[in-house]
Amino acid sequence: MKIPASLILLFALVSALRPARADDPAAFRDLFNGKDLTGWVPVNLDPDTFFVRDGLLVCRGKPIGVMRSDRQYENFILHIEWRHMEAGGNSGVFLWSDATPQERSRLPKGMEVQMLELEWPLLNREKDGSPRPLAYVHGELFGAGGMETVPDNPRGKRSMSWENRCLGKGQWNTYDVVAVDGVVKLSVNGKFVNGVSQASVRKGYLCLESEGAEINFRNIRILELPGGRATGEQVAPVVK
Secondary structure (H helix, E strand, O other): OOOOHHHHHHHHHHHHHOOOOOOOOOOOEEOOOOOOOOOEEEOOOOOOOEEEEOOEEEEOOOOOEEEEEEEEEOOEEEEEEEEEOOOOOEEEEEEEEOOOOOOOOOOOOEEEEEEEOOOHHHHOOOOOOOOOOHHHHOOOEEEEOOOOOEEOOEEOOEEOOOOOOOOOOOOOEEEEEEEEOOEEEEEEOOOEEEEEEOOOOOEEEEEEEEOOOOEEEEEEEEEEOOOOOOOHHHEOOOOO
């Protein structure tokens, strides 16, 4: 019998949030120490694209590219807080990524959790001058660079949030991402509002994106969950 994706996620959350026992090592751990870039590897960026200022992880947005985690992850809960510092800022975090930039986009294959500033649709209009859809900016999820997914709330191949909850320039946003066996559920500022399933890659690197404007990050934490059903072809190649 096939277990529904919703039950898999429920089991994962119950397991993660149950009271810790003395012999139970499962716990959130920091992916950013507030001091330096330990645990992260620039992929196709300048040395100062990402840096630490006043305990925050700052990305200046130039050039376009990514910084990857120093190891791969399969099933996990990711907590990350972010704020754009410029109108129309663009960024995101990639899950299960191959951390290998593609020539045209300079971005890798992976499951992108979009982080756009609220004015992005107005500043990046359609060719006829009409604003882009607001769906872009409130935690849209999509497979980038060739990753395939099935969207919970389709906008083409992308999944848009059921509710618009992101805050604008200079304000902190909180994403909690549950990623289990090819299923991703996204909470934006305290409420689950988006999801995808059947991701074609289910283990890989985390990547933070630089795409044109300053963005700040803080409180980046991960709780690793037990390994699941990722097969060989669903695991990103190891970057050496």
